[in-house]
Amino acid sequence: MNMFWEGKDIKNEVEMLALLMKDSRNTVVLTGAGMDTESNIPDFRGKSGWWRNIDPSRVASVQTLQQNYTLFHEFYSMRIELLQDVRPHKGHYILADFEQKGVIKSIATQNVSCLHRQAGSKTVYELHGNIKTIRCNSCNHEAALQDFLDKKNCSICGRNALRPNVVLFGEYLPRDAWSLAERDIRGCDLLIVIGTSLKVHPVNQLPMLATGKVVLINDEDTSSGCKFDLKIIGKAREVLEELTEIYKSA
Numbered sequence: 001m002n003m004f005w006e007g008k009d010i011k012n013e014v015e016m017l018a019l020l021m022k023d024s025r026n027t028v029v030l031t032g033a034g035m036d037t038e039s040n041i042p043d044f045r046g047k048s049g050w051w052r053n054i055d056p057s058r059v060a061s062v063q064t065l066q067q068n069y070t071l072f073h074e075f076y077s078m079r080i081e082l083l084q085d086v087r088p089h090k091g092h093y094i095l096a097d098f099e100q101k102g103v104i105k106s107i108a109t110q111n112v113s114c115l116h117r118q119a120g121s122k123t124v125y126e127l128h129g130n131i132k133t134i135r136c137n138s139c140n141h142e143a144a145l146q147d148f149l150d151k152k153n154c155s156i157c158g159r160n161a162l163r164p165n166v167v168l169f170g171e172y173l174p175r176d177a178w179s180l181a182e183r184d185i186r187g188c189d190l191l192i193v194i195g196t197s198l199k200v201h202p203v204n205q206l207p208m209l210a211t212g213k214v215v216l217i218n219d220e221d222t223s224s225g226c227k228f229d230l231k232i233i234g235k236a237r238e239v240l241e242e243l244t245e246i247y248k249s250a
C-alpha cells in the first residue's frame, strides 16, 4: 500500500519513519522488554512473559526482599544466570550505530539487561536500573556479582541483603536517569518507542511529555492512552534492519 506524505510517495510506515528521522534534528529512543526478546530474554507481559506465570509483587518487590530473601535471591539469580550467554542482536547494534552517526541522541530504557551498552550505545538512561551490578540493601555498599550469586553476606555490614541495582515494585526510579530521560524527551523532535506494553508507571507517561512526533514500534498495538503519530506493528529487530537500509538511501 503506497502512502503520500509531504508530496512524497512512500512505500510503507518504515519509510515514513526514515523520513521523519531525516527531518529531525533531535531523535530519542525509549525501549522496553520487547527490544530484548530477539536476544532470547523473555519480556514481562508478552505471550511467554515472566508475569504470565509469576505475580511480580511476590518476587520483584521491596517486601519480598525484606521478608523472603530466599525467594527474592532465587528469582534474581535465575534472571542473572539467564543473561550470561545473551548477546545484543542486530537491532541493538543499529541503534548504537545511529547514535555514533549523530542520528539519535540518547536511549532511555526500561531494560536491566545492559544490552544497549554492550552493543556500543553510549548515552543510555537505565530507568529501571541494571541487573549486573550489585549493592547491599542495608548499607548501600557495592558488591561483586558473584557474591550475590553465592548468597554471601555484605562484606561491609555483614547483613544478608545483597541485591541487584534494579528498581523493585515499591521503589523510586533512579533520579538522574529519570531527569535526563525526561529532559531529552521533552526537547526532542522525534521519539521512537520500541517494544513496550506501556503498562508501567511512570515510564508510560514519558511518550506523553514529548512535544515532537512520537512513533511506536511494537509487535502489538500498545498505544492506548497515548497518541502516536505513527505505529509500526512488527518485530523490533526486523523493523530496525529495514529502517537502517531505507535510511541510508532516503
Ligand code: OAD
Residues within 6 Å of the ligand: 031, 032, 033, 034, 035, 037, 038, 043, 044, 045, 046, 047, 049, 056, 060, 110, 111, 128, 167, 168, 169, 194, 195, 196, 197, 198, 199, 200, 217, 218, 219, 220, 222, 234, 235, 236, 237
Ligand atoms: P512488557 O513485557 O510489559 O511489554 C513488552 C512489549 O513488547 C509487549 O507488548 C510485547 O508484545 C512486545 N514485544 C515482545 N517482543 C517483541 C519484539 N521482538 N518486537 C516488538 N515488540 C515486542 O515489557 P515493558 O513494557 O518493558 O519493570 O515492561 C515494563 C516493566 O514491567 C519492566 O521494566 C519491568 C516490568 O515489571 C520492573 O521490573 C521494575
